[in-house]
Amino acid sequence: MIAKKLKTYGGLLGLMSALVWPNAQALETQLLDKEEQTEILQSGVPVFGQSLFQGAFKDQPFSGFNPDYRITVGDQVNLQLWGAYSFSATLPVDPQGNIFVPEVGPVHVAGVNNGELNEFVLRHVKRVFKNNVRAYANLEASQPVKVFVTGYVNNPGLYNGFSSDSILYYLDSAGGIDRDSGSFIDVKVLRGDQLLQKVNLYNFLVEGSMPALQLRNGDAIVVGARNGAVSIEGAVQQAAQIEFIGPYTQLGEMLLVAKPDPQANFARITQVIDDRQQASYLPLEEALTTPLYPGARVELVRDNDIQSISVSVSGELDGPASYVLPYGATLEDLLSQLNYRDNADQSAVQLYRKSVADKQRAALERSLDALQMEVLTRQPNTELEKGAQSENAAMIQKFIAQARKAQPRGQVVLANNPNAASMLLEDGDELVVPLRNSTVSVVGEVIFPTSLVFNERHTLEDYIEMAGGFANNANQDELVILHLDGTISRIDDSKFDNRLKGELRPGDEIMVMPKIQSSELQVTKDVTEILYRIAVGTAAVLSF
Incomplete structure (x- = not known):
């Protein structure tokens, strides 16, 4: 659902849109030793959705009226009859899917929508009591169930609840999704070996959308392994590590989650592609469709706020692989900080720039x-x-x-x-x-x-x-x-x-x-x- 809105988001932003050696936006390319490669995502950036499971769901089981809930075996139906014949009781739905109404007999309610329950029972009562008897039926309690919660959660196990409780209740009961290894966009509900529902919690976090599931005894909620993620920070309303499915994603789709600052107009993107670390500084409208690969780090910038730049260095040097310098720094400022190895050829220093390419x-x-x-x-x-x-x-x-x-x-x-x-x-x-x-x-x-x-x-x-x-x-x-x-x-x-x-x-x-x-x-x-x-x-x- 979120992915489908990329074009809409681009519309809202308006998609703000000779061999020479000029100055312009830059792209760096640096060869990395495979043993030294590390994910660019910064641990200080929170995982999107990590604050979702803090007990608020497991402490509040769902007991409200869900008109689409289908009555099932084990549910409790409160029935009131009055007029020429009076009766009041809470009736269980028996293994055959019936409730037994005195003077009327068994009424098969299993599979009836909760919103239609009262009218359905009243029709059966009227078949016996033609006049002067009225009925009122409502679902008092849904069936108690035990649901397995497993996969990448903090406390896998079997948890008690009701068939009407949402998967958020059960996930919260299991301590929530592991922030470092669990997926917020790949949650499966299984019934036996059948996939009952696949849930993307981002739809709930961003839009409040949650499928209404009716769980049964022995159902399993399985949280998959974390997919690729990118880190979005800077001039955004919510800095976060955002997960996605597939070999790559685009910044426009990620910003549907992170929500950019209205004044953000540039993006600084750092990522590893084919064992090479690449960094680019692009206008936001151009960056929206830039492919982002797992581990990418994106910083949205208000252009007039730039105070520093980053330059990568490689080759015959000891020290860091990149340097952060004040905006307006010169080549001499960088060279003075380098620690050359004995075999370095300082006379052949090479500078590469995306705008030149x-x-x-x-x-x-x-x-x-x-x-x-x-x-x-x-x-x-x-x-x-x-x-x-x-x-x-x-x-x-x-x-x-x-x-x-x-x-x-x-x-x-x-x-x-x-x-x-x-x-x-x-x-x-x-x-x-x-x-x-x-x-x-x-x-x-x-x-x-x-x-x-x-x-x-x-x-x-x-x-x-x-x-x-x-x-x-x-x-x-x-x-x-x-x-x-x-x-x-x-x-x-x-x-x-x-x-x-x-x-x-x-x-x-x-x-x-x-x-x-x-x-x-x-x-x-x-x-x-x-x-x-x-x-x-x-x-x-x-x-x-």
Whole structure:
């Protein structure tokens, strides 16, 4: 029921809605040691619903009028007859489902709705007493039952109650749901081996909705194991760890429970995806549909309240994996706090930023769109050209499909910039300090892409030869060297046999680009641009 309201909630909020290195919202990515992974949920954030079971239900068994309750064996029916014949007694519903009315005989009431009981009994009385006798019947007490409560509750056991009592009564009697291991959204009521009802207590907590169940002796209430949960805090009306079913959920659905502050306009999201911790700072309307995975932590923010940022660090460092810095902190402020290991390469510090990756991605998409338009709109002049163009277009389309899968890293180039230290950091930035390297990688269009021990006496030609030589599709006119610090060098074939002292360094990647085989000059130019864009942005060579 709650899930169905996501669109409604989005409507209420209105769903508030070129390779450059700009400042913008940030996404950090940090490789985690699997042994060090811990759930991001904070123990200080309460579990949603944990205050539900504090004795208020078990101390107040339900004795009110439930018109939908069906009379069953063991119930007590209070019957009053007056007029020409008087009678007053509380009659039990016997094992055959009858009450015995003097002068009338057995009346089968089992299965009759409580709201219709009086009229039902009166009709049977009138069959004997045609005139001057009136009747009044009401359910005095429902059947006493014993119900098993088990699963992830604090005190599993067999509990006394009435068939009209709600499952909240029995759960409370069992000490409530275990806050650390029990589920508030996966509660089952079983009758034998049959599922009688599946209950999501969030519907009761948020909307007051609770199914009216009629329990019997031996029924079982089973609380399942806790599902995935996310932590919602900050500018919300109720900070809580909120449970959900499935591999992931969305913030919009979680906010139906947590209820955002009306002035909240940004969300800071931290979660682990594919063994990597990711953090993002997004406008709320964009964050509403962001997938949240188990263990995610979300903090809603009023943008004008931001006083601090968090930056993750990884690599050859001792100390914390993230730092909280004052809003407006610079790269120098962070670097001064780091404790480098002996093998750290401080000259090749890398900074990654989501906004940069987004810009790289947008620029790549524009180039791919332009290339696709160029190929699809070109008009052949002859039948021979038509055949060649069709074959060429198919090849280009295949290349475009591959290129759209490229994922830019978003590296901010710090080298050769005297003002890098004074650059403002953004919330969610990721800083990586690499290991001092002793190898050079050769990738792309070579026979055996590999990593080789760096030797300053070797030339580019030597490294290519040690990688098996150029592949048939290699561009042998130029090589690209991608340095650890994000800078690149383009070396033409006249320098392949030079040692390039200082220009080729340990940790570099020698990238052998593919040769573009196209009869169309513009296509060749466009594809070349895209290949270089992908190589720089993703540190990978795409074949053509």
